[in-house]
Amino acid sequence: MIKFLDLQAITAMHGDEYRAAMNRVMESGWFLQGKETERFEADYSRYIGTEHCVAVANGLDALYLLLRGYKEMGVMKDGDEIIVPANTFIATILAITRNHLVPVLVEPTFEHLEIDIDRIEKAITPKTKGVMTVHLYGRLAYNDQLGEICKKHHLKLMEDCAQSHGCRFTILHSSLFTLHSSRTGSLGDAAAHSFYPGKNLGAFGDAGAVTTNDAELAATIRALANYGSQKKYVFQYVGVNSRMSEIDAAVLDVKLKYLDEDNRKRQQLAAYYYEHITNPLITLPKRLPDENNVYHLFPVFCERRDQLQAFLKEHGIETLIHYPVPPHQQECYQEWNARSYPITEKIHRQELSLPMNQALSQAEAEEVVRWLNAFS
Numbered sequence: 344m345i346k347f348l349d350l351q352a353i354t355a356m357h358g359d360e361y362r363a364a365m366n367r368v369m370e371s372g373w374f375l376q377g378k379e380t381e382r383f384e385a386d387y388s389r390y391i392g393t394e395h396c397v398a399v400a401n402g403l404d405a406l407y408l409l410l411r412g413y414k415e416m417g418v419m420k421d422g423d424e425i426i427v428p429a430n431t432f433i434a435t436i437l438a439i440t441r442n443h444l445v446p447v448l449v450e451p452t453f454e455h456l457e458i459d460i461d462r463i464e465k466a467i468t469p470k471t472k473g474v475m476t477v478h479l480y481g482r483l484a485y486n487d488q489l490g491e492i493c494k495k496h497h498l499k500l501m502e503d504c505a506q507s508h509g510c511r512f513t514i515l516h517s518s519l520f521t522l523h524s525s526r527t528g529s530l531g532d533a534a535a536h537s538f539y540p541g542k543n544l545g546a547f548g549d550a551g552a553v554t555t556n557d558a559e560l561a562a563t564i565r566a567l568a569n570y571g572s573q574k575k576y577v578f579q580y581v582g583v584n585s586r587m588s589e590i591d592a593a594v595l596d597v598k599l600k601y602l603d604e605d606n607r608k609r610q611q612l613a614a615y616y617y618e619h620i621t622n623p624l625i626t627l628p629k630r631l632p633d634e635n636n637v638y639h640l641f642p643v644f645c646e647r648r649d650q651l652q653a654f655l656k657e658h659g660i661e662t663l664i665h666y667p668v669p670p671h672q673q674e675c676y677q678e679w680n681a682r683s684y685p686i687t688e689k690i691h692r693q694e695l696s697l698p699m700n701q702a703l704s705q706a707e708a709e710e711v712v713r714w715l716n717a718f719s
């Protein structure tokens with residue numbers, strides 16, 4: 344059977360290094376807020392290209408604390424609006440509503456699957472305080488136009504990088520004839536990252552982080568994540584407990600060294616998929632240059648998606664759907680259930696994610712393609 348994601352195989356790729364890292368923490372007797380977390384924060388902020396990285400307990404907390412930090416700083420208040428893609432994972436929306444902010448759902452394009460930047464300006468009202476772009480599936484969801492819109496309207500540009508570790512935005516400075524390349528997580532004012540085990544950079548449990556160049560925001564989030572305290576036993580905010588374990592920080596620091604190599608492996612598999620999937624019943628998203636896509640997932644689209652999934656399963660290929668039901672149709676957001684977002688709904692009706700990770704072999708990718716092309 345070809346598994347969708349074989350975390351056992353992925354972990355075995357550097358098993359000895361993980362064991363050494365975990366042993367080091369175990370023997371140190373220091374399990375939270377120590378040297379390992381400090382080192383990972385420094386290494387990850389260097390990798391992303393920001394001055395600050397605050398390690399937290401998971402990706403949803405990173406998103407929540409990022410927005411909460413802006414609220415504590417007086418940049419946002421209850422009832423303010425945040426523009427966000429309608430086709431994101433529920434956590435992006437949960438972080439907004441849990442802060443008593445209002446998500447303004449904007450359709451993606453079917454071609455790119457990311458927020459339709461041309462629709463953003465029309466969604467801005469006097470209450471809009473920010474845009475949360477989501478680099479969904481590992482695809483870049485940013486361009487200069489988005490940066491300019493946010494500047495022009497004084498909006499905070501925030502990124503949900505839970506699926507885009509290592510993805511880059513590259514521009515040619517025509518006056519200098521130089522290529523300038525920045526990673527997602529450094530493109531706007533602040534960004535949230537998840538290190539859930541299945542992500543491109545995954546821990547051995549839950550973990551997350553916020554990256555930013557804003558020192559005040561970083562300090563506020565650090566305090567909020569530590570019961571609202573900057574100084575021991577002095578509580579400035581009604582905070583939460585959201586910490587990364589030293590074991591996870593140590594493991595992530597090992598994995599970070601291999602992230603670019605792992606992403607290159609994904610890109611090679613993706614190239615094979617793009618060049619060999621020829622079934623006219625299956626549509627692929629627009630192919631991006633490799634630097635703009637780290638292929639967290641490899642989505643394909645099919646009108647008879649459920650049949651395709653069953654057919655692949657019959658032939659030993661495991662696939663998943665990201666995601667079966669969009670946020671506006673969920674029970675927890677009943678107030679939006681009657682709304683219609685046709686592009687988002689089409690994506691959720693037709694999407695199927697193929698096996699895609701650094702442990703997948705070329706032979707397995709060939710097998711996936713063989714059965715995809717055999718579907719009729």
Ligand SMILES: *Cc1c(COP(=O)(O)O)cnc(C)c1O
Pocket residue numbers: 401402403404431432434435477479503505506537538539549550551
């Ligand atoms: C995984 C994910 C999150 C949440 O991260 P957790 O660490 O699981 O809390 C948020 N946004 C997106 C787009 C994700 O894929």
